Amino acid sequence: MIYPIVKYGREVLEKPGNRVVDFNSNLEKLVADMFETMYAANGVGLAAPQIGLPLRLCVIDTTAAEEPKTKLVLANPEIILVEGEVVQEEGCLSLPDFRAKTPRPERVTVRAQDIHGQEFTMTGEGLLARAFCHETDHLNGKLFIQHVGRLKRESIKRKVRKMMKAGEW
Ligand SMILES: [Zn+2]
Numbered sequence: 001m002i003y004p005i006v007k008y009g010r011e012v013l014e015k016p017g018n019r020v021v022d023f024n025s026n027l028e029k030l031v032a033d034m035f036e037t038m039y040a041a042n043g044v045g046l047a048a049p050q051i052g053l054p055l056r057l058c059v060i061d062t063t064a065a066e067e068p069k070t071k072l073v074l075a076n077p078e079i080i081l082v083e084g085e086v087v088q089e090e091g092c093l094s095l096p097d098f099r100a101k102t103p104r105p106e107r108v109t110v111r112a113q114d115i116h117g118q119e120f121t122m123t124g125e126g127l128l129a130r131a132f133c134h135e136t137d138h139l140n141g142k143l144f145i146q147h148v149g150r151l152k153r154e155s156i157k158r159k160v161r162k163m164m165k166a167g168e169w
Helices: 025-040 127-139 150-165
Strands: 045-047 057-060 072-083 086-091 099-104 107-113 119-125
Touching: 025 045, 025 057, 045 127, 057 127, 072 119, 072 127, 086 127, 099 127, 099 150, 107 127, 119 127
Parallel strands: none
Antiparallel strands: 045 057, 057 072, 072 107, 086 099, 107 119
């Protein structure tokens, strides 16, 4: 099932999510639906708040392909180590058509639980490191525009407000 993606402006995107506690078949179904939704939107990551669920759960596939080993499920993720910094254009499915140069660590180690509740740690570089940060931010109620310069952020917010007024958002 493909969920509609919640856009910037909705409260669920700016509130910390609740911990995942039930690792059951409902969670498996939800994760499958999140991958389907993410691929349909051509995204490389999707967090549960983006489909309206205040839950600390996200899916990532930086290859955007159906290669099973590149499909990552992170429940209750926490970033435990960061190194370096890279500034690169970043976007978000909840802010369609907006992109901005965003600084992120070059190398990121995340600790999370998998779909069965098993804890694991994983280190990613480049786009994967960026996805770890971007998706973990979502679970803490943060969006990438909080990491960009103030002028750029205000410009994006202004454009969104204009579109909201026009009923185009
Ligand atoms: Zn996002």
